[in-house]
Amino acid sequence: MEEGELPWLLVDEIGGIRGILHSHVPFLKKHFHLITMKEFLENRKDIGKKVQAIYLWWHKPVINKELLQSLPSLKVIANSGVGMDHLDLKLVASFGVKMANAPRAVSSSTADTGMALLLASARRLVEVHNISISPSMKYCEADILGVKVAGATLGIVGMGSIGYKIALRAKAFEMNILYHNRTQRKVQEEQAVGATYCKKIDSLLQQADFVMLVVSLTPQTHKLIGKRELELMKPTATLINISRGAVVDQEALLAALQTGVIRAAALDVTSPEPLPRDHSLLKLKNIIITPHLGIKTDKATYMITEEAVENILAALNGLPLPSEVLPS
Numbered sequence: 001m002e003e004g005e006l007p008w009l010l011v012d013e014i015g016g017i018r019g020i021l022h023s024h025v026p027f028l029k030k031h032f033h034l035i036t037m038k039e040f041l042e043n044r045k046d047i048g049k050k051v052q053a054i055y056l057w058w059h060k061p062v063i064n065k066e067l068l069q070s071l072p073s074l075k076v077i078a079n080s081g082v083g084m085d086h087l088d089l090k091l092v093a094s095f096g097v098k099m100a101n102a103p104r105a106v107s108s109s110t111a112d113t114g115m116a117l118l119l120a121s122a123r124r125l126v127e128v129h130n131i132s133i134s135p136s137m138k139y140c141e142a143d144i145l146g147v148k149v150a151g152a153t154l155g156i157v158g159m160g161s162i163g164y165k166i167a168l169r170a171k172a173f174e175m176n177i178l179y180h181n182r183t184q185r186k187v188q189e190e191q192a193v194g195a196t197y198c199k200k201i202d203s204l205l206q207q208a209d210f211v212m213l214v215v216s217l218t219p220q221t222h223k224l225i226g227k228r229e230l231e232l233m234k235p236t237a238t239l240i241n242i243s244r245g246a247v248v249d250q251e252a253l254l255a256a257l258q259t260g261v262i263r264a265a266a267l268d269v270t271s272p273e274p275l276p277r278d279h280s281l282l283k284l285k286n287i288i289i290t291p292h293l294g295i296k297t298d299k300a301t302y303m304i305t306e307e308a309v310e311n312i313l314a315a316l317n318g319l320p321l322p323s324e325v326l327p328s
């Protein structure tokens with residue numbers, strides 16, 4: 001890098017369906033010389049030598065050995081979210097490249113998504129919206145009875161920062177709260193949100209009216225919710241997934257929704273994303289599917305970019321990264 005030159009930052013694309021947002025570009029350009037994958041691929045050799053950082057936006061660009069080999073000056077990869085399941089952490093670390101995620105920025109907006117899905121499913125908002133706008137609108141009250149949220153039990157699976165913010169919100173909605181997590185939260189933290197720890201997930205599944213999945217995708221959580229777990233749930237219960245599609249066995253979920261093993265599901269994540277247009281889950285009435293809305297609010301996405309920049313600059317200056325992720 002020549003003196004006075006800004007460090008080179010590689011992004012997948014700017015704008016488009018999954019490119020970094022145009023509104024973030026001036027901020028990024030204050031700190032970096034911005035390069036897109038298209039520009040890099042047109043001049044791999046010269047640009048490859050200069051790129052010191054990658055900003056992953058919606059899991060893109062795909063990081064593989066070939067890309068890492070063509071970026072000899074790469075020092076850091078910053079992710080625009082908290083989940084790192086799309087990255088081979090060991091591979092990246094073997095190139096001496098540091099990695100960071102953006103936990104601070106995501107938790108409130110993702111927790112809002114979870115609560116929005118819970119409320120929408122409980123009160124059948126999508127279904128009644130469709131009834132209300134249909135030209136032949138006709139309903140009777142019995143058709144649109146929802147589930148009362150106050151007094152219902154919410155089971156949160158994964159009590160990290162997002163899970164905890166969901167508990168805070170659920171408390172305000174007068175819900176009873178159970179949670180399952182690898183480790184139990186401190187008593188004061190549990191008391192602050194009125195949450196009760198379930199060491200065994202089975203006990204949470206048996207008691208909850210709403211089960212909200214907030215775990216990271218790991219080999220241990222892959223298909224965590226399958227046929228057996230769905231059958232443990234109450235027939236009146238709703239499954240909400242805001243983690244990763246692969247945490248649920250989708251075939252088992254489809255069968256459970258079709259046969260009334262559980263009442264309904266609300267999914268912000270599926271496997272794959274999006275589902276093929278002819279997928280049977282899309283044909284059900286007792287499901288709500290959103291397109292991985294998670295963090296997507298104006299403020300949270302901007303904060304994520306700020307958090308990424310903070311991490312990248314720390315790595316380039318040889319300082320500790322505020323949200324470094326190490327391979328486990």
Ligand SMILES: O=C(O)[C@H](O)CO
Pocket residue numbers: 058080081082083084106294295
């Ligand atoms: O992991 C996250 O923070 C979001 O799901 C975006 O990938």
